[in-house]
Each structure stands twice: as structure tokens, then as C-alpha cells.
Amino acid sequence: MLFSSVCIPPTSYADGPPPGWYFPKPFTMSSPMSPPRSGGIELGMNFADSGMGFAFPLQSTVSVANNKFIIDFTWPLAVGVPKSGSAKFYGGNPRLSFLGSWRFTIPFAEGFNMPAAWSVGADLGIPLAGIWGGNVGMALSYPMYLHDYAAWLPEFGLKPKALLAMGEPMFFAEFELSLPGLLVSMNQQVALLIGWGLALGTQPLDWFSMMFEIGGLHNIMDRKVFVNANPVWGATSFRFYLGKFSTGLNIRFPFVKAYGSEIEAPASVSIFIGYEMRRAKN
Numbered sequence: 001m002l003f004s005s006v007c008i009p010p011t012s013y014a015d016g017p018p019p020g021w022y023f024p025k026p027f028t029m030s031s032p033m034s035p036p037r038s039g040g041i042e043l044g045m046n047f048a049d050s051g052m053g054f055a056f057p058l059q060s061t062v063s064v065a066n067n068k069f070i071i072d073f074t075w076p077l078a079v080g081v082p083k084s085g086s087a088k089f090y091g092g093n094p095r096l097s098f099l100g101s102w103r104f105t106i107p108f109a110e111g112f113n114m115p116a117a118w119s120v121g122a123d124l125g126i127p128l129a130g131i132w133g134g135n136v137g138m139a140l141s142y143p144m145y146l147h148d149y150a151a152w153l154p155e156f157g158l159k160p161k162a163l164l165a166m167g168e169p170m171f172f173a174e175f176e177l178s179l180p181g182l183l184v185s186m187n188q189q190v191a192l193l194i195g196w197g198l199a200l201g202t203q204p205l206d207w208f209s210m211m212f213e214i215g216g217l218h219n220i221m222d223r224k225v226f227v228n229a230n231p232v233w234g235a236t237s238f239r240f241y242l243g244k245f246s247t248g249l250n251i252r253f254p255f256v257k258a259y260g261s262e263i264e265a266p267a268s269v270s271i272f273i274g275y276e277m278r279r280a281k282n
Contacts, residue, residue: 021115021169022034022035023117023165023167023172023174024201024203024209024211024239026174026197026199026201026211026213026235026237027042027211027213027235027237027248027250027252027270027272028147028197028213028215028233028235028250028252029147029163029174029176029197029199029213029215030072030097030099030161030163030176031163031165031174032099032101032117032118032119032163032164032165032174033067033101033103033117033165034061034063034067034070034072034101035061035063035276035277035278036062036063036064036067036277036278037061037062037063037276037277038060038061038246038274038275038276038277039058039059039060039061039274039275040058040059040246040272040273040274040275041056041057041058041059041272041273041274042055042056042057042059042270042271042272042273043055043056043270043271043272043273044056044057044078044141044144044145044268044269044270045268045269045270046140046141046143046144046263046264046265046268047265047268048140048143048261048262048263048264048265049261049262049263050082050083050140050262050263051080051081051082051083051136051140051263052080052081052140053078053079053080053081053137053139053140053141053142053143053144053263054078054079054080054081054141055076055077055078055141055144055145055270056077056078057074057075057076057077057078057092057145057151058073058074058075058077059072059073059074059274060072060073061073063101067101067103067117068100068101068102069098069099069100069101070097070098070099070100070101070119070121071096071097071098071099072096072097072099073094073095073096073097074094074095074097074148074151075091075092075094075095075151076090076091076092076093076095076141076145076148076151076152077089077090077091077092078090078092078137078138078140078141078142079137079141080135080136080137080138080139080140080141081140082136082140085136087136087137088135088136088137089137090129090134090135090137090138090141091128091129092129092138092151092152092153092154093125093126093127093128093129093130093150093151093152093153093154093155093157094125094126094128094151095123095124095125095126095148095150095151095157096123096124096126097121097122097123097124098121098122098124099119099120099121099163100119100120100121101117101118101119101163102117102118102119103115103116103117104116104117104118106166114166114167114168115166115167115168116164116165116166116167117163117164117165117166118162118163118164118165119162119163120160120161120162120163121160121161122158122159122160122161123148123150123151123157123158123159123161123178123181124150124157124158124159125149125150125151125153125155125156125157125158125159127154127155127156127157129153129154129155130154130155130156130185132154133154134153134154138152138153138154139263140263143254143257143258143259143263143264143265143268144252144268144270146217146231146233146258147195147197147215147217147233149181149183149193149217150181150183153183155183155184155185156182156183156184157181157182157183158181158182159178159181159182159193159195160178160179160180160181161176161177161178161179161195162176162177162179163175163176163177169202169203169204170202170203170204171200171201171202172200172201172202172203173198173199173200173201174197174198174199174201175197175198175199176195176196176197176198176215177195177196178193178194178195178196179194180192180193180194180220181193181194181195190221191219191221192219192220192221193217193218193219193220194217194218194220195215195216195217195218196215196216197213197214197215197216198213198214198215199211199212199213200212200213206241207240207241207242208238208239208240208241209238209239209241210236210237210238210239211235211236211237211238211239212234212235212236213234213235213236213237214232214233214234214235214255215232215233216230216231216232216233216256217230217231217258218230229256229257229258229259230256230258231254231256231257231258232254232255232256233252233253233254233255233256234252234253234255235250235251235252235253236250236251237249237250237251238250239272241276244275244276244277244278245274245275246272246274246275246276247271247272247273247274248271248272249269249270249271249272250269250270250271250272251267251268251269252267252268252269252270253266253267253268254266
């Protein structure tokens, strides 16, 4: 999610990952590496046929110094403005993500070890939003955050997941697989969801990274409980790191829509504004 304050040359690292460097966090996935402390707010905009969704989820991440245990907190907040009717505010579930994370290197040849990291854990959605249920604010904003259903849907959500990242600053790849996650609604409807994601990225400069992402979500039970189809999406994102300040731009577009143009636009845009407290260089 961040990079060393000194530009890292595009070279091999025989002794492991570059000191102070982290695999960036994709917008539509998690990441197996994290700075010891980071947080911020993401401003998302969705312009669909039936109205506009404005989302501003709060995010915060805490990691121990060696990154072996990560806690990530997200609280979705949104406003929906329908073309007919009143605007509605929506507060989703506080979502906690617990990850055990480990750095390692992949030996390819003598003197050439590729930096890598992997993690396992789960997202847990605390179903406070189930008390008041969903509304137009949720409906017009959730299509931007299908990957984070444990937080955005007003249900109880449990999402086990495994993550892998490999590569060097000049080129890296990140993978995510969420094993059958569980959603239980207030009227006892149940869904089992499988999610996946792939991100390819580059960090040619210490203050800039760029990623291309693709992901999907598949309901292996009743397809119409929480999504009307099995969505697949792509995204292009940019991140900038200036001291402790970080910001980024993400453009997300659905290849297979979960709902349709009534509440899901051909593309949505989000901007992240936050900070990162970096680990000291080795």
C-alpha cells in the first residue's frame, strides 16, 4: 500500500523484498501486506438510470511491525438520490478483516529471489445495518462495492479469504480467493458466495503506482437472494504517495452486471484520500 521514500530501482532482490516497500492495496481487493497504520475515506460516485449514489466508506488498518497480523476496519456510509423520491442516507455494517500475513521469497535461480507475501483470514460483518435494513442509499451505492458484501449488505456476513502477491516494484501481481462466504438475512435467507480477484500493477516511481484489476462474485445457492447475476468487473486505478499522505483514483466498470442499468452504471469512479504511517527502513 506504500513505498519507500527512496526510489527503488527495477532490479532483483536476492535477500528478499525491498526494505520499506509494500504491495499496494487494490481498490477491489485486499492486500497481504499493509503499513503499520493507515486510514482514510473513499469517495465513490455511481450514476445509474434510477438515480445517483454517493458513497464515502471510512477505512482504517492496523498492523504489527512485522506485518504478521493485520486488522482492517471499514464502515460504509452512503447517500442515494433517486430521480423520483427522497434522498436517503445509509450506514452499512462495521466490517472487521483479520489477516495473518507472511513475507517470503520465491527462488528462481542463483542470486534471483522474487519478493512475495501471502495471507489468510476472514471478513466479518457486524450486522448493525440489519436493524434498519437497506434503502435507496444502499441500492445505488453497493454496486460499486460488490467485493465487500460483508460490509455493504444489511446482513450478517462472513467471508474467509486467502491472498497471494508476488513481484518487484517494477511489476507485481496480486491474487485473492474468497472461499464460500456466508450471508444470512434477517428473514433467514442464506447465500454462499465465492469471490476471486486478480490485480496486475507497476510502481515505476516511489510516489506513484498503477494497477489493473479484475474480479468476480458467484452465488452457489439461490442466485437472486443478494445479486441477480454473477457479476464480473474490471478496474483501473492509480495511487500517489506524498510523505504520509496518500491518494488514489479508481475507475470500475462491470463486464457482467449484478443488477442492470437501473441501479448499476456503465462505470463508476472513486477517489481515496488518506494517510500511511510507514515502517522504518531496515
